Amino acid sequence: MxxxxxxxxxxxxxxxxxxxxxxxxxxxxxxxxxxxxxxxxxxxxxxxxxxxxxxxxxxxxxxxxxxxxxxxxxxxxxxxxxxxxxxxxxxxxxxxxxxxxxxxxxxxxxxxxxxxxxxxxxxxxxxxxxxxxxxSTLYHKDDLPFPIRQTPEVFTQFRKEVEKGCKIRPSFPSPKQISYPGKAVIPDAGELLPLTTYGLEYRKQAQQSWLYVRGGESAAQERLQSYFWEKDLLKNYKQTRNGLIGMDYSSKLSPWLALGCISPRSIYEEVKRYEKERVKNDSTYWLVFELIWRDYFRLIAKKHGIKIFSLGGIRNQQDAWRRDKDLFEAWKSGQTGVPFVDANMRELNATGFMSNRGRQLVASFLVNDLGIDWTWGARYFESLLVDYDVCSNWGNWMYVGGVGNDPRENRYFNILRQASTYDKKGDFVRLWIPELQAISGFDIHQPWELSTATLRNLKIQLGHSYPHALGKIPALEKAY
Ligand SMILES: Cc1cc2nc3c(=O)[nH]c(=O)nc-3n(C[C@H](O)[C@H](O)[C@H](O)COP(=O)(O)OP(=O)(O)OC[C@H]3O[C@@H](n4cnc5c(N)ncnc54)[C@H](O)[C@@H]3O)c2cc1C
Known part of the structure; x- marks a missing residue:
């Protein structure tokens, strides 16, 4: 010893x-x-x-x-x-x-x-x-085919190099026993204090919420068991992962991964077992692909240090951002008057979670449509997200903010086009914006297109019961 x-x-x-x-x-x-x-x-x-x-x-x-x-x-x-x-x-x-x-x-x-x-x-x-x-990564840093300071800046290149030149190490089994000094040495192991100790109140889940996640390794294992084996959802992950409603369109493993209640390697091993025992397809690979994104942002954070938090990001961009507190407040509280953005923000505020699709969309709206300092958005996500992970959050925000690793110059998300692809019938918006519930179908995404008479019949008054849209939203036709 x-x-x-x-x-x-x-x-x-x-x-x-x-x-x-x-x-x-x-x-x-x-x-x-x-x-x-x-x-x-x-x-x-x-x-x-x-x-x-x-x-x-x-x-x-x-x-x-x-x-x-x-x-x-x-x-x-x-x-x-x-x-x-x-x-x-x-x-x-x-x-x-x-x-x-x-x-x-x-x-x-x-x-x-x-x-x-x-x-x-x-x-x-x-x-x-x-x-x-x-x-905390899938690939161990010592096994990478390049030194961390030479981590490729483009994800696809990174992924190809690690997939080709690097093996994933086997996981370590859980210990069955531990030799602890005992009460004579540690008479009091300390108390777990309630949330109020930290000035926080327990948040009751919103009525519309479907997200029930309990912290801890046991709950992480239950989720894995349920998503992979009981509900057999992994085989369709690639087709469902851009969903917006419900626990099962994606794995929802992120909160546990963020605190390390489960390791990416043990998820990987479970994917391999699933591929042997059930099916191996694009979807089973895609979950691993997403875990490689997670590795990537971790290595980018290690490579660039403090820069990932700086306004200019890793590209040292000039400061051209607005710092308008009213606009930021409207975005935060889901009151921008753009239903798809507001629904996602309200979901975040009510549950601590937002889908990946939603995160990209609201981040793009904040930085591209409202022109607000991207670090404000990242800090708000840091506070709210139940799955906050420093590298994934700041890395993704840099990416959307155009100061990170995206090789494309303009990562603008056309809101109505996104809405028509991912929420065609408006069900997601209807779930989170009760003020607009009476509008049927896709129209709920663009209440400004409805006539005053129609809105009056539905008892909706833009500017009163629901805000006028902030920013100019490109019409749907122009999106194609
Ligand atoms: C602006 C923005 C901020 C984000 N902040 C966070 C964050 O703080 N913490 C976080 O875990 N993810 C973050 N993501 C990435 C992604 O949205 C979440 O990982 C995903 O929505 C979690 O749901 P899931 O576990 O069901 O994901 P699944 O689709 O089931 O994916 C499986 C796992 O792969 C990893 N993963 C998937 N997509 C990404 C990605 N784009 N970047 C890094 N890892 C990914 C996650 O660990 C995830 O749990 C952010 C994305 C954006 C656009």
Whole structure:
């Protein structure tokens, strides 16, 4: 054994299965002390006036930590809960318990790396060793066919190179047992505090909501089981993934992936099993393809560091954005007068989730139609999304904002064309915008096209019961 006591600091790797950090600690330490530290900085208010971590994600995080604690208790351990800045609290706790090493998973974004660095310095100054492990991607960084600083800027090139030149490592099994120091050494493992501790209220799901996600590894496994095996949906994923309504048009694994309640490698292995036992087709490949997008944004974040958060992005674009708080507020609250945009924003506000199609559309509307600073949109998503992932969020926002990795110059989404492709009958809009429910069919997407008499008959008054559209919306004919 390399160490007598190892403290394992959990971050966005809240699982026992396929957790290299934990596996190595169990192999190398006589006693293991799993720890989660709630960092109050993550719950602060941003300068735009909303919380950095909103209630949906905070709730999901608490559930995930609670589930991890239960999993440890089942195998003879526990999860110690700390509160404070991890770079101080974690080494202090390690010192107090006589742990001589801290193991943790590597992160790539700037804030997280600053914390890592400070934690390592504090630990070393107290004679505590630190070991960190790369584990949140499908492809391990050490297996890539290029150094990270040479990660291709165009996704297709990246994907082709990794698919050709790189193997996916097998996952690590869940430990069956853990050697935990016990009550004599840790009499109190700490309490999991409610949301109100962080100034947040529990958000009741909206009546229209179909999104029921519970945090934690157990729920992630249940979702995988249900999506792949019980409902047998994977075989049609490529055809359904651009849907808008319901739990089953896409995998909905993103909240669990973001907190590491499940690893992309274990999803990949389940895809391979499904391909053997059920069917192998375009859809089964496409889920892996999307996981490669996730890897890509993680490596781009590592390659470009702080630039992914900067206004000019990785292309160093000039600042040509507006900072109009009223327009931003209208976008945030789903009151732009453009039904497809508003419906998506209202869904986000009510559930903490939005489909990929919706995210692209509302992001494009904010930056292209309203001309608002793309980083404002990214920060709002950071607060609201239950599946917020620093690399995927900022990478996708840069992409839509035209300051990232999209080789195309103008990524404008024509709203009515999108609506006619993805919500032809207007059902999605009808679900989220009750003020317009009386309008039948596709007309609900363009209430401004209806005559005053028709609107009056339907008891809709644009500018009163529903806003006039902000921005000039290209007519449908022009879209083709
Ligand atoms: C502006 C914008 C912001 C976004 N912010 C986030 C975010 O904070 N967190 C997040 O996980 N995804 C983000 N995405 C990507 C994508 O919208 C979500 O991953 C997807 O909608 C989650 O639903 P799902 O799990 O059902 O996805 P599925 O379609 O089932 O895909 C499976 C998995 O592949 C990954 N994936 C799929 N598409 C992408 C993508 N474009 N980029 C990166 N990974 C992808 C996700 O991990 C997802 O869970 C964003 C996209 C846009 C356009």
């Amino acid at each position: 390399k160490y007598d006591r190892i403290l394992v600091w959990f971050r966005n790797d809240l699982r026992l299965g396929d957790n290299e950090t934990l596996t190595r600690a169990i192999q190398q330490g006589k006693k293991i002390i799993p720890v989660y530290c709630f960092d109050s900085r993550q719950f602060k208010s941003t300068s735009l006036g909303f919380a950095k971590t909103g209630a949906f994600r905070a709730q999901f995080l608490l559930e995930s930590v609670a589930d991890l604690r239960q999993s440890f208790q089942k195998i003879g351990g526990d999860l110690v809960i700390l509160k404070g800045n991890p770079e101080q609290a974690v080494p202090e706790f390690a010192k107090q318990l006589g742990a001589t090493a801290i193991y943790f998973s590597k992160e790539v974004a700037a804030e997280e790396r600053q914390v890592d660095k400070a934690l390592e310095e504090n630990a070393f100054s107290q004679g505590i060793a630190c070991e960190s492990f790369w584990q």
